[in-house]
Amino acid sequence: MSPASPHDSRRDRHGILPWLVVPAMVFFVGFAVIPLVGVFALSFTTWDGLGEIQLSGLDSWQAVLANSELTHAVWITFLVMVASWAVQTPLSILIGTFLAGNQRYRAALAVLYFIPLLLSSAAIAITYKALLDPNFGLGDGLGIEFLAQDWLGRPTLAFSLVVFVVSWQFIPFHSLIYQGAVRQIPRSLYEAAQIDGAGRVRQFFSITLPQLKYTIITSSTLMVVGSLTFFDLIFVLTAGGPGDATRVLALDMYRRGFEADLMGPASAIAVILVLVGLVLALLLRRLGGRDASKSQFEGA
């Protein structure tokens, strides 16, 4: 406990504390709320991005919802979301648990594992694109037939590759979260389990995993909501192709807004993205149960 008396801290709360939220609020309102209102308004207009903005009622929404491209983009986005979650979560938990140990070689490995976190998505995409080029890439350079496949030119391969690169990029981040969470699990739990004769695997499934419940929810929320906005990586890597095999919602929005000059429909997609993101985040919070503030450390 801090030595400050309860009286002091209460005065702080009513004095300077509320003001500390102002800078964050200003940014949030300026860069999130106002633009959101703007985009919502734009979704009821016809605008080419340059000329006059004309009110057009529900035209944009009709154009978007009646188009099969939207269904396709939603489906691809959903697949990317599920696949990247399913790949990232188990690997992140395993790596995070592994790195939570205090052995020196694990600390050294941790540094290596976190390198992808330092790189920009565009750089990662350009690098992978160059390495996987069937004609001038790794496969050709090293003479390895297997690597010389048309990675980005076949729909299924290209999709799998997007999931792979996304996972490669973000697993370090989620491992970091899990590493911290595993370190917070009281040692006494493991000691008790050891006395009861539980092996490492049993300890992992009976102690580590249940104790990570809330971390899994946090990390999953970040993954799921984050996967809605994958753009830069896919844009550079495949540009949504081949055909529209990796054309996710965010990419569809960009193409319509900034290439086809259809800001109205693009705004409608943006609104859909925001709504889907909100709903998913709320759902995942629900999954965590209402007792999120309750202590997890029943044994401690």
Place this chain on the structure above:
Amino acid sequence: MATQFSRRTALGLAAGVPLSLAFSACGTSGPGGGDGASYWFLSGPPQEGIRQGAVDRFNNANPDSKITTTTFQNDPYKTKIKTALGAGQAPTVIWGWGGGGLRTWVEAGQVDDLTSWFEQNPKVKDRLIDSSFGPATIDGKIYAMPCETVEPIVLYFNKRVFDDVKVDPPESWDDIMALVPKFNAKGIAPFSLGGQSRWTNMMWLEFLFDRIGGPEVFQAAFDGEKDAWSHPDAIDALTKMQELIRAKGFIEGFSSITADSNADQALLYTGRAAMMLHGSWSYGIQKEQGGDFVPSDSLGYMNFPPVDGGKGDRSNAVGNPGQYLAISAKASAEQKEVAKKFFTSGVLDEQEVKAWIDSGGVPILKGTQSELEASQNADFVSFVYDLANNAKVFAQSWDQALNPTAASALLDNIVKLFQLSISPKEFADNLNAVTNK
């Protein structure tokens, strides 16, 4: 009912959405204000150096009115310039392709009308070839200064590969179809293609439409005639296109190759592909990057061959009749003065003309035959000059001619056509829905 918001506020709002925040090409928004004039153009050798050279000479000669430059890759530039214009952050001098894109800028009042300026400065206008003004002219008024080079699309081929396989360059569409299995049997791709860039695929359709049905077929679609894309000649062209793709006419994996990285051209000069349809600007790139490929006279070139029974004239060309420099309406009076001074004394000055010719380009100037014939690329530049000047019809690239909405739908559907995921009829239906008036 039409309600008008402040454009700038609205774009500011749109650009600020957290979701789209990451998408706006991050970075500085360019020197929109300030004293000096600014000029954005495309990067990549050898064109970038030539453009920069002209600006450098102008800046040296005019230390009081300098121009600052920023360069972009081809595809990112198209969206970047649009966003910048909408946000009032455009450069003083805007590089572009004219046509449908320029029309949207004009309709939004973003670029200056240069008609009267050209009337007052006939010396500037008269030295440029007349056809270059076509894409700069919107509803009878000139909104851009034509510059740089005339760029028809050319069918390139690798002579070494043709010698190795012991075959002759194609003289008709049937020849092309007959060559495909011969190259494939030797493990060489018949055609290189940077399919992810999409406009690369489009060049094929431009020629097939023209050679089979004549320029009228696309013109009808451009004019918004009902069901123009379903014209029997159009369907025939689309069907032939898919026949070539099914016959494995293009390099495997073409749909993930980008033209911006010049990988498609590398395939040709490294001998992995035998032929390639590409703009005349590709000559300079192959010369610069292909080692001794161009100097050893291994690069062959020709106009697209005719299709048997087709109505199009075999001299017809497709491509860019020039490049275009517009002046931002939002620029200050001083900036506009600097830009016009640059148009008068900087654009296509003696050294720039020489640099273009040396790189294999044909400047859009009248009466340059003797200079072309005296240059180190005499064969190629004379070929391009003749191609451009003898063409019965020199059509502008479809994606530049159409408005951006139609162009985007066109490119999207072309990719699907090349993926064989839609049939010629579906292609036609999809595009009719966009261009029907």
